[in-house]
Amino acid sequence: MQDAQGSKAPVQKLVDKIAGIFVPVVIGIAILALIAWRIFGGDNGLTQGLLALVTVLVIACPCALGLATPTAIMVGVGKGAEHGILIKDAESLERAYKLDSIILDKTGTITQGKPEVTAIKWKDGADISSLASILYSMESQSEHPLAEAVTRYFAEQSAAKIDIEQFESFTGKGVSGRYNGKQFHVGSRKAVVEQDIQIANELDAIAQDWLKQAATVIWFADEKEALAAIAIMDKVKENSAEAIQRLKAIGITTYMLTGDNPQTAKVVAGKVGIEHFRAETLPEDKAAFIKQLQSQGHVVAMVGDGINDSQALAQADISIAMGKGTDIAMDVAKMTLISSDLMSIPKAISLSRNTVHVIRQNLFWAFIYNVIGIPIAAGVLYPVNGFLLNPMLAGAAMALSSVSVVANSLRLKWGKM
Numbered sequence: 001m002q003d004a005q006g007s008k009a010p011v012q013k014l015v016d017k018i019a020g021i022f023v024p025v026v027i028g029i030a031i032l033a034l035i036a037w038r039i040f041g042g043d044n045g046l047t048q049g050l051l052a053l054v055t056v057l058v059i060a061c062p063c064a065l066g067l068a069t070p071t072a073i074m075v076g077v078g079k080g081a082e083h084g085i086l087i088k089d090a091e092s093l094e095r096a097y098k099l100d101s102i103i104l105d106k107t108g109t110i111t112q113g114k115p116e117v118t119a120i121k122w123k124d125g126a127d128i129s130s131l132a133s134i135l136y137s138m139e140s141q142s143e144h145p146l147a148e149a150v151t152r153y154f155a156e157q158s159a160a161k162i163d164i165e166q167f168e169s170f171t172g173k174g175v176s177g178r179y180n181g182k183q184f185h186v187g188s189r190k191a192v193v194e195q196d197i198q199i200a201n202e203l204d205a206i207a208q209d210w211l212k213q214a215a216t217v218i219w220f221a222d223e224k225e226a227l228a229a230i231a232i233m234d235k236v237k238e239n240s241a242e243a244i245q246r247l248k249a250i251g252i253t254t255y256m257l258t259g260d261n262p263q264t265a266k267v268v269a270g271k272v273g274i275e276h277f278r279a280e281t282l283p284e285d286k287a288a289f290i291k292q293l294q295s296q297g298h299v300v301a302m303v304g305d306g307i308n309d310s311q312a313l314a315q316a317d318i319s320i321a322m323g324k325g326t327d328i329a330m331d332v333a334k335m336t337l338i339s340s341d342l343m344s345i346p347k348a349i350s351l352s353r354n355t356v357h358v359i360r361q362n363l364f365w366a367f368i369y370n371v372i373g374i375p376i377a378a379g380v381l382y383p384v385n386g387f388l389l390n391p392m393l394a395g396a397a398m399a400l401s402s403v404s405v406v407a408n409s410l411r412l413k414w415g416k417m
């Protein structure tokens, strides 16, 4: 963060260039003022000329100009950090206000990125509590990620664990074990059907529904019939839909690119309200897609969490990583959302807009003092109404311009995000 606060925004490079012209010009004006006073100033010409020279130099001191950008960036980056948005360089903070397209990864970015049990349908009349214990105990011995989701679910329900005999795990199919002299299975529909186990229509109907919602369904059965169907899904994060609505409201087009299958992609995109999505994309497809948008003149942000997003993150104009994602994504990205909450994206954009707004105001205030102050300091009003600017007042005005710039930057800190 310290690096970011010290890094230069592109506008600062322009300011540096202006300062490079500004300084010789001011020195020129100061010397011209001295010469003019010496020639037209009569007896006191030299004294007045020297005073004018000093006053011009004092009032023109470009410290407000120098402070205009860095102070706003410092406050902006700090404000971002307070809201869980880590900004690695000033450039992305300044660029984000121009954004018009955002590409989002699906798994781990729009969704939680880990499977969770979303529903269980038990067979009618099943003895749920004792069967739940059997299912829980069997799944807790399996190392499959879907089994972990089931284990977590029952642990939260504080189901009791019991001893399963002859536990066996069949890769790609599921697990089996014995309890109280009865054989039980957990696994895919195919594995269950292969064992000549009956599936009741009501269970099958609900499982079909879940499949349409892009859930993975696993089955729990004894030796004769299916006892339960379990829906497991990578759930959409709580705020994803609202964040995408908000991005749309501020005129940003959202896209979802995922390596996942078209069916799941369609369901997730529908849930969060994204119209443009692509499924089965490879990492290089994501980067190529961004390049194509950029060639059409769009300013593009990439939001992702995984190693498969890093190429796209590097390609995008603004790169945003999830704080709960992989290290490589955070390493490549210029911004990291610590909470992994997509609501931080509209916040970051509004922070960027506010920061750029404050920088522009600052530059205006820094210049206006000079534009008005320098001719007066040189004594142009003297022939008109006899007014001469006291060098001490010039010093005060100069200080005031710096104070106004710093105060204006601090406004960002208390502004709304």
Ligand SMILES: [Mg+2]
Residues within 6 Å of the ligand: 105, 106, 107, 108, 109, 304, 305, 306
């Ligand atoms: Mg991902």
